[in-house]
Amino acid sequence: MFKNILKQWQKKKLFDKKFDFLFNESTKDEWVSLDCETTGLNPKKDEILSIGAVIIKENKILMRKTFNIFVKPSKNINPESIKIHHLREIDLQNAVEPDEAIYKLLEFIGSRPIVGYYIDFDMEMISKYTKKLIGIKLPNRRVEVSSIYYDIKKTRENYGFIDLKFDTIMNNLNIPTLGKHDALNDAIMTSMIFLKLKNLSKEKKNHF
Template sequence: MLHTIKQYFNRKGLRDPEYEFLFEPYTGEEAVSFDCETTGLDVHHDEIISIGAVRIRGNQILTSEKLELFFNPQQEMRVESIKIHHLLTCDLVDGVPLEEGIRQFLNFIGNRPLVGYYLEFDVAMVNRVLKPMLGITLPNRQIEVSGLYYDKKIAAIPQGNVDLRFDSIMHDLDLPPFAKHDALGDAIMTAMMYVKLQHIKYLEKF
């Protein structure tokens, strides 16, 4: 009930009827895995520098249906974030304008569910741009892979500790990691986790 009320008021805030489709109930079989790279980890002050997204249909990761966007930030990137994504300000000078990129992202995801690793942060970063731009926050259903993994792991080791680090989950699921941790690569690896977790009842292996 609370979710329905929130969605009602969220939709009422929409300032561009072109994006009404975001609020329509989704009845298909696809989801979208996405990831953001940012100038830092402060959702209130840092900026998105890259978005990677890929569609999932059933057990298939549709790498031919992907989106990769780069943005030129207005602030310097923090050293800690550069060590992760290896992007420098000079690498982003030809990036698309942020609002234009967010519109491309909305058209790519449609009203499909969103899949991510610590998805709350990525959604919050998008919403920080989306709210002043269109008057809404992302209404899509959100699926957190670390939560899916935890539920299946803790069922086998109820008194144990569950390692939720990205690389640890990939290793435990016996999935091949990509050498480069960029937004699109992380989105594809997250999609791999999601697809495999759909077919596992519980995880005994450490």
């Protein structure tokens, strides 16, 4: 009830009604797995450098439906931050303006729920731009894979410390890594985690 009221309130605040589609009923059994590379970890002052996303439909990752875009920063990249996101000035030579990147992203994700690893951060980063461009934060439902993993692990083992590092979750679920950590690869690997957890949640006797 409250969520519906909140969505209606957000919808009324849209600057441009062509983005009403963000509030459409989402297609059953479809999600978007998303990841951002940023200049830092503070949504208030840091910027998005790249966004990767892929559509999940039922139990399939639609590799023909991926989104991968580089975003122009407003200033030169801090050399220290390159150690985190691994993006150099040369990698961003063909990057697009932030407004263009966000508009394209909104068209790609539509009203689908957004899957991610510590997705609150990515959503806050994106919402910083959408609030300026269309008047609202990103309204899509969030699906956090580390929370699903934690709940399943806790229910089945019910003791001890649970390591929620990305690589640990991948290893424990026997999911192969895709090489370097960039936005698109991380989005694809996160979608693999989501599907594995989705299936494991149906197999009550299967411990991991």
